[in-house]
Amino acid sequence: xxxxxxxxxCKLDTLLKKHDISVLKLSKEIGYRRxxxxxxxxxxxxxxxxxxxxxxxxxxxxxxxxxxNLFEVRRKE
Numbered sequence: 621x622x623x624x625x626x627x628x629x630c631k632l633d634t635l636l637k638k639h640d641i642s643v644l645k646l647s648k649e650i651g652y653r654r655x656x657x658x659x660x661x662x663x664x665x666x667x668x669x670x671x672x673x674x675x676x677x678x679x680x681x682x683x684x685x686x687x688x689n690l691f692e693v694r695r696k697e
Contacts, residue, residue, distance in 0.1 A: 627667055629694040630660045635683045650678040 636646065643661060647654040652675060659669070679690055 625696055626693050627696050629666065629692050630663055631690055631692065632679065633661045636661065639683065650682055
């Protein structure tokens, strides 16, 4: 298996739309910068990104989902 053929994909955009929540509101409520939320939402530089366990936990608790509902591994396009 070639690991460099895959990437971590964040499904935050889907969760925001499903719950009708803005990036700004989420940013304020969980205490993370709006740019960090935007990068996750748009899956910017996911191969090089370090996502803290604290941020993952806050997102999971906020949306009442497990990490499996927040992230998935996808083959690069």
